[in-house]
Amino acid sequence: MTTILRLLATAVVVLALAACGGAADTSSTTTTGDDAPDDGATDDGGDAVVGRTWVLDALTVDGEDVTAASGTTPTITFGVDGEVSGSGPCNQYVGSYVRDGESVELSGLGWTEMGCVDQSVMEAEQAFFTALPTVETMAVVDGLLVLDGPDATFEWSEQEPVADAPLEGTAWQLDTFLDAGPDGAASSTIADVEVTLVVEDGRVSGDTGCNDYGGDVTIDGDTFTVGQLEQTEMACTEPPGVMDQEARYLERLGATTTWVIEGERLTLTAGDGSGLSYRAAADAVAVDADG
Secondary structure, eight states: OOOBOEEOOHHHHHHHHHHTTSSOOOOOOOOOSTTOOBOSBOTTSOBSSTTOEEEEEEEEETTEEOOOOTTOOOEEEEOTTSEEEEEOSSOEEEEEEEEETTEEEEEEEEEOOOOOSOHHHHHHHHHHHHHGGGOOEEEEETTEEEEEOSSEEEEEEEOOOOOOOOSBTEEEEEEEEEOOSTTOOEEEOOTTOOOEEEEETTEEEEEOSSSEEEEEEEEETTEEEEOOOEEOOOOOOSSTTHHHHHHHHHHHHHTEEEEEEETTEEEEEETTSOEEEEEEEEEEEOOOOOO
């Protein structure tokens, strides 16, 4: 069964902070000179934090380094709309933030619940999502974004801009269902079930994880209109829930009205606000197969 995004209420965050040692020290010191951190404002009136994607360099919890397995790249992005989002060592997350100078409060954090096989990754994941809601301050120090809490410190470097993958000819792999509504809940796909999409020559095609499918598509600007979809008729029993996921996927794909690509991520959105989120596969360019 697809695992639904857990929403972490602000009240839970407050209780977690209390459990970690009570109220934070409210004393402050003033730092001057070249070593002084800034609150993210740039000399030209812009913002050195918001609207950029940051990649985790180091996470320290209770004085100990927490390192994920090689190849994992946790990220964080503070949006101009007050949304914070990114990826942990294994799962994606989203929530809200309120910022006042160097003070910052993260709330409503929720994340997908894909199970990662590597135990070290899951341990890093637990430490990451336990520490992230406790962050209280942010500052840019020597080009690094530093998020600090009572017992944890995150250090992030700015991610180099990633060129947008082309919509057509790219092999897209579904990893997230996006639900409609103000909560914006999300759910991950079933583990080890690859759901794919290729857009090419006025057609969409791919694999639901059980059956092949295809149909016509009309793209005009940011609009994306899918015609009647056809599919093969295999009945799959493993893993549990794969046929329900297939039906959900094809229904949502058929209801798509708009598309947007940011870097290597494609999001298709329906008129009711629900959507599908794909990432470009490692072999991003699809192979053109006749027939």
